[in-house]
Amino acid sequence: MSRTGKVILALAVVIVLLAGGWWLLRQRSTTAPSRPANAAGVPERRLDDPALIEQGRYLAILGDCASCHTRRGGTPYAGGRRLPTPFGDVPAPNLTPDRETGLGDWTFEDFWRALHWGQGRDGRLLYPVFSYTSFTKVHRDDALALFAYLKSLPPVRQDNPTPALPFPYNMQASLAAWRSLYFQPGEFVPDPAKSAEWNRGAYLVEGLGHCNECHAPRDALGGTAKKPQLSGGQIPAQDWYAPDLSMQANGGLAGWSEQDVVDLLKTGHSARGTAFGPMAEVVTQSTQFATEADLRAMATYLKTLPPRRPSRASAEAGDDAEQVQAGAKIYADRCASCHGKDGQGVAGVYPPLDGNSAVDEPTGINAIRIVLLGGFAPTTAANPRPYSMPPFAQELDDHDVAAVVSYIRQSWSNHAGTVLERDVAKYRHTPVD
Template sequence: MKPWLRKSLAGVGLVVVVAAAVVWALNRRGEAPIREDVTFTPTPQQIERGRYLAQVGNCIACHTTRGGAPFAGGRGIETPFGTIYASNLTPDAETGLGRWTPDHFWRAMHNGRSRDGRLLYPAFPYPNYTLVTREDADALFAYLQSLPPVRQENRPHALRFPYNTQAALAVWRALFFSPGEFQPQAGKSAQWNRGAYLTRGLGHCTACHGARNFLGATSGGLELGGGLIPMQNWYAPSLAAAHEASVADWDEADVVRLLKTGVNRRASVMGPMAEVVFRSTQYLSDEDAHAMAVFLKDLPQAPLPAPRDEPIRRDAQQMALGGRIYEEHCAQCHGKQGEGAAGGYPALAGNRAVTMPVPANLIRVVLSGGYPPSTAGNPRPYGMPPFSHLLSDVEVAAVTTYIRGAWGNDAEPVSHFDVHHYRRGGR
């Protein structure tokens, strides 16, 4: 072998070794030794605290299959890289957490590692859960250990290469994950900091309300700045933009009511957020709901879009078709002028959910229907039936374009290509 080639290969090998060492070191940040022989005897108060925190984190939503035992895992979570299956959190010794210690659970929450040291995929949102305090992690573990054990083998993930390798996951973590802990912000009230802790940590709100890069990591400089939820066809609107879903100018009581009931005098939740309210936020204590409201109202706001230089051009034939479809299928509930019916059907005129730049949610509601959650504060919500079986892509585009351009609304038209995109999965 020629000397220059030998030196080049040696140099490449050195770079690879150094890079591997850096990745290994970055993936070991913040890890404490694991104590295997700890006796854990939780108190009833700790178990009850953990039960509440499990609701705040909406753990049951991912770790329970339809009709399956609670927290026994098995639910498939689709991602752009394949399907990840949630694990069994019951205290079964063979398939669940029965042989885990509080240290193992803390490491999973704080560092994203399983009991055997394997790196966990961030579909389990440890980039958020790393902010959870040790006290709260121990309470969660206490609650999970109090559940009836269910023997249910964990399903292997179905991910494409190279995403199914620990090496690729280690590189992802080195690039995008750093373990941390919640630090109260000086100059803010205890209530604001409690809201920030819940929203950024167990609530993992950025998992939906944040943009993601091509490797699935949350990105963007604006906190809770909105993003399309991968594989679900729904857009989680920006909570920091007045033209999307900011609550900065709302009364605190209205924010609390939306979190706890799914509806208020200004809005209602549907799609993935309806499940969050149903399984999680309706159970918030009044104190925690108000704390989250205080934090959300205080988010830094994005600037409003610049005024358009020219008016939006709409096709007259498409608007006419949309008007006829609206009259036939929508006006009976939402009113001839989009005024809605108080306490029942939302107004469409002046509705931010209708005029958002991303039309995904309006299209999804027309195609699949819209159903606010049934909650203690709103046990019999009004719903909207699906129209995917009645309306073609062209017709859905026409009626959504009409709604986005009538009664003073002034949003971009929707094309039948947009409808086709979201009908087939938004992929």
């Protein structure tokens, strides 16, 4: 197709989306029903309940709310952090109870509308960078606890920046069309055939933990596939790959035990791997503070994710013996002293590379970035002085990095695709955050 033809096709798609979105806005099929002006609110004395506030504090930690709603060096929950998307940056709003710039004048029904329906206090549709596609599953009682906690915070006046989204992504009609494809509101419904522990884990992983927002592939419109859940995917605009979370055959965590999952979420490292990149922040800010019961519930749920079909790596595979041989020499010189000749690492110190989900993931992005920029495990109460891996960007050129990463991805029990010099060049100058 010619360039002109592609432009015409793109314009036609935009027109169809906007027309469909306009119709959907009129139908309001995935938006909150209107609330009578005289609807009863939650009594203030209920929101002042210390037990409810404490429950909300814990739930806010499980939801990792502060990570997005706090700019670097800023007051927690006061917003201002710009969240990158392929369609433009969206700033996270102020969640403190400031009356002019935060939630000070919000009622619980306003908050419920945002969390459950993805709709602002003024009725406008919210951008799905706020993960209401998952938060819709949060139970109303838990939403009330979250609201009570946020209302208990010291108010901070901090204006909310305007999203930097170009046409047509800044249109409400476009959002309505997107929601019709990817958003289904509804609270989590327990499975009576499963244990209470499994249901608790499913509720946290699918709902407040919003794990599928990162650990699932996204299409060109930014939507996630409904099935299979948690099957792994590249995190948009961040250039990290969130691995498949199935612990069964061909899953990203195949061979992991429930204890391995608990250890990673609690301490940042386990016998099977270490948290790096965005997951390190999740551990630091969120999961290390979860109760043992909740961590085990999440592990119990993940253990029941179905086996996956064998898939070809998206990185270019091949039997480049010369590249792998060159990589073997670099590995012996630079890596084996910590990770071992057999790729098993040192328990509790250096993570294994054999069977490591960060090594085996389909794209090779994670291993490339860690070799270039270093690997920095999260600091946690259980592991206050984690060992880190130094960056090799200044010591190894693109050819060397491609060689050693390819060697690691095809050694021992690893059978991932090789990577190319152009892959390395693409991520050499990618910002860490």
